[in-house]
Amino acid sequence: MNHNIYTVFESRFPAQADTVLLETPQGETWSYGDAQSESARLARFLSALGVTPGDRVAVQVDKSPQVLFLYLACLRAGFIYLPLNTAYTENELDYFLNDARPAVMVGQPEQERRMAALSGRHGVNHTFTLGRDGGGSLLEASRKTPAEFGDVTRQPDDIAVILYTSGTTGLPKGAMLSHANLAANALALNKAWGWQTDDVMLHALPIFHIHGLFVACHSVLLGGGKLLWLPHFDPDAVIRLLPHSTVFMGVPTFYTRLLSRPDFTAEVCRNMRLFVSGSAPLLKQTFDEFHARSGHTILERYGMTETGMNTSNPLDGPRKAGTVGLALPGVSLRIVDEQSRPVSGNEVGQLQVKGDNVFKGYWQMPDKTAEEFTADGFFRTGDLASQDSDGYVSIVGRNKDLIISGGLNVYPKEVENRIDDLDGILESAVFGVPHPDFGEAVCAAVIPEAGAELNEHTIINTLKGQLANYKVPKRIYFLDTLPRNTMGKVQKNILRQDHAHTFDVK
Ligand code: AMP
DSSP, X not given: OOOOHXXXXXXXXXXXXXXXXXXXXXXXXXXXXXXXXXXXXXXXXXXXXXXXXXXXXXXXXXXXXXXXXXXXXXXXXXXXXXXXXXTOOHHHXXXXXXXHOOSEEEEOGGGHHHHHHHHHHHTOSEEEEOOTTSOSHHHHHHTTSOSOOOOOOOOTXXXXXXXXXXXXXXXXXXXXXXXXXXXXXXXXXXHHTTOOTTOEEEEOSOSSSHIIIIIIXXXXXXXXXXXXXXXXXXXXXXXXXXXXXXXXXXXXXHHHHHHTOTTOOTTTTTTOOEEEEOSSOOOHHHHHHHHHHHSOOOXXXXXXXXXXXXXXXXXXXOOOTTOOBEEOTTEEEEEEOTTSOBOOTTOOEEEEEEETTSOOEETTOHHHHHHHBOTTSOEEEEEEEEEOXXXXXXXXXXXXXXXXXXXXXXXXXHHHHHHHTSTTEEEEEEEEEEETTTEEEEXXXXXXXXXXXXXXXXXXXXXXXXXXXXXXXXXXXXXXXOOBOTTSOBOHHHHHHHTTTTTOXX
């Protein structure tokens, strides 16, 4: 039997090949048949170059319909798809390419020179470009390849995608997700969210992350229906297209931005059946305001790169504000204390999960992988959670000190390492504070070396050349010493408290 997830999608494609799968705001459309032929062409083209199953295909491009077809092509050919955030700098890409050793790299046309240098340094055999309008060398070179391809047989545990997540050590880790992991989660969500063949998903998320790529795209590919494909989140376009949509998925920032618009009304949402939120905590205030304005109750769910979705508020039944709902079918979860004993009642503890959705481990990090799993096979999520008597889970914090800014993860250690490398700096501590728009904003406390003349503006500007913008601190505070506990650990909670009101709306 072939466990290639593409064959699962295809087995459920609408009988009519000209049914529209994807439509852009300009009204261009691609049918399910187009998705089949475009992905077949790319799979055949790359295979003919000598790319073989298990090879990595690194993709750092703007969102376009063609990237989705490239993703499907990789699944079909058994290549490991490796999407990368377009905000990553050359510096960061060096790490990913060195670690993943891809056979193919596809990048933005405007970054052709940077890519050539990177490919040269890391021995990438094939380098192509793919623009937001579908232009670039990849489609040009594959244009004449026949659109026929025999899908490669995959076993359940064969890796389909590597997604990099950072670590508290500062070194990003490649989470390996298998064909069976992706299929299990897509099937669970399909059922849980009552997917209908005439659903229209307004897709405004990036597709280098699980939320936009797996949760949103897999729902449509598996369930039928149509994607309204926005290149990025744009409130004007969302408000214009919501009346033509039935499902929307967003990070909390999307919802607060919609609420800030007087033209976001119940009338605009008249055809909607489901709004889903995740990737960061949704404030109760946003949940309530959204309901009052639109008449819809946002369904909040919880997951992570390593596991896909673990919990969801119910489609039918109460959706409780401030909770991420119940364990999805097929997912076991437990909340334990420091000694790995289950906590009692609704006490807070470490959340652990197990299920077919849970990843196969970190790419080339067997020790790190082993550390993150318990002896009985549960994955330590690193999240702190509690569970009420009805089984609803609340995520109350992150024991890994992760900062989530605008739905994107920032690991303090990575930013601290960059800051500490700058001249005149002794040490630093990076932490998140509440921000009305981004959820959290990155800030840094910096200890200058004796006599060093530093200024906030210069440090921020220097970091902008080295780190993706969302990781660069919005504020730098100069201190004489960092607050530390008796064990010598920096007390970030004190820094967070001291600066909690930096971004308060006056
Ligand atoms: P990522 O791997 O980028 O998807 O980030 C996963 C982390 O985001 C989780 O470990 C949680 O800390 C956080 N997260 C995701 N969804 C939620 C949610 N609904 N509420 C609170 N935190 C969330």
